[in-house]
Each structure stands twice: as structure tokens, then as C-alpha cells.
Amino acid sequence: MLYNFHIGSRVPVFELTSEVLPPSDKYVVLHIDDESEQLFFAKTFIEEADPELEIVSVRTPDDLMEHLDTGVDCIVSDYVMPDVNGMDLCKLVKSKRNIPFIMYTGRGSEVVAEAAFQAGVDDYVRKEADPSHYQLLARRIKSHAETHRRKREESRYQERLEGVREILPVISSANTLDDVTIRTLNVLDEVMGYSCSCFWLIDDDMGVPVKRMGNSPRLSLSVDELKDGITQRRLDNGYVLIVPLSMDIVYGYLTAYQAKPFDQTDYPLMEAISLLVGQAVNRVKQVETISASEKQFRNIVENVQDVIVLTKPEGSINYISPSAEIFRFKPSELVDHMWGELVVNEDLDKIADFYYSSISGEKGKINEYRIQGGDGEIYWVSHSWAPVVVDGVVKQVVSAVNDITWRKRIENTLYTSLDELEKVNRDLNDFTHIVSHDLKAPLMTIESFSDFLLEDYFDVLDENGQEYLDSILKASNNMRELIDNLLTLSRVGRINTEYREV
The missing domain is CATH 3.40.50.2300 (Response regulator)
Structure with a gap:
């Protein structure tokens, strides 16, 4: 049987009488x-x-x-x-x-x-x-x-009861709301014999339908009218059975229409079906909510640079985000493997805290260590994690693993450059020290002979000679100061610098 889908109209095709009828x-x-x-x-x-x-x-x-x-x-x-x-x-x-x-x-x-x-x-x-x-x-x-x-009635009830039992898995296994609706209407037709039935969902206390599927007469019922449980009412040309659905998230009900009154056996069976349908709708709605959250989570996880890893308490990988490809791994290759299998042997001690947190439930610190990628290359990673604890039991551990290989390479390059610079500075200091000492010897000779001239022959020299001698002495003093400064500079790299708070 095919059913038409309708978006809610509040105009009823048949007006209900105020009389609520018992079964005939x-x-x-x-x-x-x-x-x-x-x-x-x-x-x-x-x-x-x-x-x-x-x-x-x-x-x-x-x-x-x-x-x-x-x-x-x-x-x-x-x-x-x-x-x-x-x-x-x-x-x-x-x-x-x-x-x-x-x-x-x-x-x-x-x-x-x-x-x-x-x-x-x-x-x-x-x-x-x-x-x-x-x-x-x-x-x-x-x-x-x-x-x-x-x-x-006993025979009919037993036949219907067996039919309801057989369709329990059919409705329970529905994956969408439309699927629940269509299967329910098929049950009402094939098992209960209601060829004219309808599935309703309403979104507020006024009874505005947001979903209507089936071929039963249109009704407009408020939430308060559904609180009386299953009721039978007379229409202009027949009878309608109204069956509220037991649902947590939305309001809804089933209706069945026939020319003659409904009997006593309809009530318990329809109540059982309503409970089953309500549970199915609740499950579908919960799955939709979880799926939406999971989709949002995956969108976030799959678009971040960090590799997100979910591990079981024993350390095996339960999920790893697609960004694992930065380590040249396909996510499917790592699922069910131990995370420690990727860590190089020399760094295994650095993930001891990770395994401890998987058992104790304590939040981990950030560790840096090396792993071997799918291409055989060594990658440096920064690893932070937090256990998911439910009722005091660690269910899984969520980790964020960041590739810091580029940073480590820059650090290594920087350290190498610093070592080379220190060597150059040492060589320069040594050269300066040696040169300074070597320059002092001829300078001392110049200064000594200049002093002799000044003491013994100053009066013999004419005015120009005296000026020349004075220039030699001044230049010698300047040269000595320069050499002393060079010696001081050469000793800077040899002295430990002390820092004080100011």
C-alpha cells in the first residue's frame, strides 16, 4: 500500500462529536x-x-x-x-x-x-x-x-497478537521516521485490518501537525486531548480510534477509521503497537541527534591539523582521524594497533604517563617524542591526552597528536648555528688575544726609544723635531689603549656572565 505525505493542515475534514464512545x-x-x-x-x-x-x-x-x-x-x-x-x-x-x-x-x-x-x-x-x-x-x-x-474475539485477538509479535522487529529496526511511519501503517492495514489509518506528529500544545502520513480522515487534536489514552469517537459517517504515542521528544498519535465501532480487542493491541512505535520514534530521534553530534564532531576532527586518536583503556587504537596521513599512514592501517608500536624504542619511556592515565583516569601532560611513520621516516610529535571516565571507569582516551618535526629541525639547525658561532667567537677571541700580545712588544720598543729621545735629546731637537716626538708619544699611548681594549674584548668570552634581577 502506498501512502501520501502531508505537511500539517489544521482544518479537519471530519468534525468529531463531543461524545467519546466505548467499544461496541x-x-x-x-x-x-x-x-x-x-x-x-x-x-x-x-x-x-x-x-x-x-x-x-x-x-x-x-x-x-x-x-x-x-x-x-x-x-x-x-x-x-x-x-x-x-x-x-x-x-x-x-x-x-x-x-x-x-x-x-x-x-x-x-x-x-x-x-x-x-x-x-x-x-x-x-x-x-x-x-x-x-x-x-x-x-x-x-x-x-x-x-x-x-x-x-479470542481467535481474532490471537491472530492479531501473533501478527503484532511478528512485526516487532520490523518496526524496531526502522532507521528513519518515514520508515517507522510506513511500517506502522502497513501493520495497521495487514495485521489489524485497518485499511484507513494515519500517523500524526504534532509540535506544540495546540496540535499543529508537522507530519501526517496515511489516508485516515484529518483531525485536529491538542496535546491535552491525548492525555485520556485510547479513545473511540463517532464521525459523520463512521468511527475513529485515537491512539496516543508514548514518545519523549515529540507528540503524536495514530488514528484508524472504519464504518462500524471498534471492539474491545482493538484496545490492548493498539496500546501495544503505540508503545512499540513510540519507542521506535524515540530511538530514531535519539539516533538522529547522536548522528548530528557525531557528524559535527567528525567535521571538527577531520578539519583540524592535529591527529585525533581514540584509544581503548588497554592502549589499542579505536579511531584515528584522517590527518594521520601526515605521518604517511591510512587511518584503517592503525585501528586495533597499539599506539606504542609507533614510538621509537629510545623514547618508549616518554609514553609511560599515557598508559598510566589510561588506567588511572588522570589527565596527561604534553610529551614530546619520536615515532616512525608509514614511510619509515622519523617524526617528532607533541602528544596531549585526556581520559573519558564514566562512573569512575575509563572508557577511552582522547589524544591530540601534533607533528612538530619542522620545529625540531629548526631547533637543531639553530643549535648547530649557535655551536658554530661559539666556535668562531672562540677563534676570534684567541686571535685577538694573540695579536694583542704580539703588538705590545714593538709598541714597547717605540715607547722606550721615544722616552730616551725625550730625556736626552729634547733640547737638541728644533721645534719641528719636538713636535714630531710629541706626536710619536701620543700615537703610542693611543696604540696601547687600543691593544688593552682588544685584550679586554678577548677576555669577555672567557668570563661567566652573572645576571641579577633589577
């Missing part, structure tokens, strides 16, 4: 007789004797056969009729339906009664002139009708 309890009795007076009197007195009996009068076998599928509880038939006698009619009825058949005649005898019972008649009542005999007939009808209805 009247017993339907078909009475066939070729005499109109007999039909009239029988209907009048029998229904007066027992108001729970509803007499449907027919005059021909064809009319009677047309009514067999309308929920008949008992048949009362005359014996002698123009087209067929009561015993032949009984055989015809019994070949179609196992409905109690009472022979009701004024021309009977013991021979006729015995033949009637052999033909399958369930009871035999003689017509009497005294109207009081209708009370006897009513009691007989009621007794057979009750037994028949009980057996029929």
Missing part, C-alpha cells in the same frame, strides 16, 4: 423469515427483552448472505420459507461462516428438531402465541452470541 457491546443477530409480521414482532420483543441484542431483519437468503461479513453474532431462521428451508440455509451458512444458527419455527416436531441438529443447527426454539416465549428466545440468542463472540 451490542450483539448483532440476523433474523430471516418470509413473514414481515414475524420479523416485526420478533425484533420488538427480543430487543425489549434484552437491549444488548440488535436484531437485523431480512426476508431472503441472498440478503442474509450479504450480511455475513458485517460482524454477525447469531442467526435466527424460520424453518419453512419459499426459496429454501431452514436446514439447507444452515448448511449454506456453516459452509461460509461458523456462526451460531437457531431454528425458530412454529411447525416443528421432534423429528424436525433432530434433523435440524444433524444439519448443524445449534439450537431449536418453537414459536408460541404467548409473547413471553420471546424472553426464552432472547436468552438462547444471548447465550450463543456471547459464546460465539468470545471465541471469535
Whole structure:
């Protein structure tokens, strides 16, 4: 069966009466007789004797056969009729339906009664002139009708119950709301026999439908109207059964429509179906919520540079983000492997805290160590992690692993450059120290002879000579200061610098 999907209209096609109906309890009795007076009197007195009996009068076998599928509880038939006698009619009825058949005649005898019972008649009542005999007939009808209805309802209930049991996995395994709806409507049609049914979801207390699927008459019910449980109401041309759904997230209900009233067996089965459907809808909604959260989480995880790793408490990898490809691994290659398998042997001691946190539940610190990538290359990583603890038990550990190989390479290059610079500085200091000492010897000679000239021959020199000698002495002093400064500079690299807080 195909169902149309409708987005909520609040305009009901059928108006509900204010009367909330219980399941129908009247017993339907078909009475066939070729005499109109007999039909009239029988209907009048029998229904007066027992108001729970509803007499449907027919005059021909064809009319009677047309009514067999309308929920008949008992048949009362005359014996002698123009087209067929009561015993032949009984055989015809019994070949179609196992409905109690009472022979009701004024021309009977013991021979006729015995033949009637052999033909399958369930009871035999003689017509009497005294109207009081209708009370006897009513009691007989009621007794057979009750037994028949009980057996029929038990049989129908068992068939439906088995059908409901069989479809439990069908509805429970639905993965989407539309899937739940379609499967539910199929169950209402194929198992419960409701060819006209509908699935409703409403989003507020006013009863505005947000989802309607099925072919039942449109209704507009508020949430308050659903609090009374399963109810049956009369429409303009039939009856509707309203079954609230037990759901946590949204409001909803099922409706089934048919021309005749619903009976007692409909209620418990529909209640069971409503519980099942409600659970299925709750599960689908929860899965949708979880899926949306998971999708959002994956979008975040799959678009960050860090490699996100989920490990089980024993250390095996449960999930690793696609960014693991920066280490030349496909995520599927690492699932179920131990994270420690990637760590180089010399650095295994640096992940001891990681395994300890997997057991203790303590948040880990940031560790730096080396792993071997899928291409055989060595990568430096920065590893931080946090255990997920539920009820005091570590369920998994979430790690963020960042590739810091580039940083380590820069650091190594920097350290190498610093070493080279220190060597150059040492060589320069040594050179400066040596040169400074080597320059002092000739300078001392120049200064000594200049002093001799100044002391012994200053008066002999003319004015120009004296100026020349004075220039030599000044230049010598400048040269000495320069050499002393060079010596001081050469000692800077040899002195430990002390820093003080200011």
C-alpha cells in the first residue's frame, strides 16, 4: 500500500462529536423469515427483552448472505420459507461462516428438531402465541452470541497478537521516521485490518501537525486531548480510534477509521503497537541527534591539523582521524594497533604517563617524542591526552597528536648555528688575544726609544723635531689603549656572565 505525505493542515475534514464512545457491546443477530409480521414482532420483543441484542431483519437468503461479513453474532431462521428451508440455509451458512444458527419455527416436531441438529443447527426454539416465549428466545440468542463472540474475539485477538509479535522487529529496526511511519501503517492495514489509518506528529500544545502520513480522515487534536489514552469517537459517517504515542521528544498519535465501532480487542493491541512505535520514534530521534553530534564532531576532527586518536583503556587504537596521513599512514592501517608500536624504542619511556592515565583516569601532560611513520621516516610529535571516565571507569582516551618535526629541525639547525658561532667567537677571541700580545712588544720598543729621545735629546731637537716626538708619544699611548681594549674584548668570552634581577 502506498501512502501520501502531508505537511500539517489544521482544518479537519471530519468534525468529531463531543461524545467519546466505548467499544461496541451490542450483539448483532440476523433474523430471516418470509413473514414481515414475524420479523416485526420478533425484533420488538427480543430487543425489549434484552437491549444488548440488535436484531437485523431480512426476508431472503441472498440478503442474509450479504450480511455475513458485517460482524454477525447469531442467526435466527424460520424453518419453512419459499426459496429454501431452514436446514439447507444452515448448511449454506456453516459452509461460509461458523456462526451460531437457531431454528425458530412454529411447525416443528421432534423429528424436525433432530434433523435440524444433524444439519448443524445449534439450537431449536418453537414459536408460541404467548409473547413471553420471546424472553426464552432472547436468552438462547444471548447465550450463543456471547459464546460465539468470545471465541471469535479470542481467535481474532490471537491472530492479531501473533501478527503484532511478528512485526516487532520490523518496526524496531526502522532507521528513519518515514520508515517507522510506513511500517506502522502497513501493520495497521495487514495485521489489524485497518485499511484507513494515519500517523500524526504534532509540535506544540495546540496540535499543529508537522507530519501526517496515511489516508485516515484529518483531525485536529491538542496535546491535552491525548492525555485520556485510547479513545473511540463517532464521525459523520463512521468511527475513529485515537491512539496516543508514548514518545519523549515529540507528540503524536495514530488514528484508524472504519464504518462500524471498534471492539474491545482493538484496545490492548493498539496500546501495544503505540508503545512499540513510540519507542521506535524515540530511538530514531535519539539516533538522529547522536548522528548530528557525531557528524559535527567528525567535521571538527577531520578539519583540524592535529591527529585525533581514540584509544581503548588497554592502549589499542579505536579511531584515528584522517590527518594521520601526515605521518604517511591510512587511518584503517592503525585501528586495533597499539599506539606504542609507533614510538621509537629510545623514547618508549616518554609514553609511560599515557598508559598510566589510561588506567588511572588522570589527565596527561604534553610529551614530546619520536615515532616512525608509514614511510619509515622519523617524526617528532607533541602528544596531549585526556581520559573519558564514566562512573569512575575509563572508557577511552582522547589524544591530540601534533607533528612538530619542522620545529625540531629548526631547533637543531639553530643549535648547530649557535655551536658554530661559539666556535668562531672562540677563534676570534684567541686571535685577538694573540695579536694583542704580539703588538705590545714593538709598541714597547717605540715607547722606550721615544722616552730616551725625550730625556736626552729634547733640547737638541728644533721645534719641528719636538713636535714630531710629541706626536710619536701620543700615537703610542693611543696604540696601547687600543691593544688593552682588544685584550679586554678577548677576555669577555672567557668570563661567566652573572645576571641579577633589577
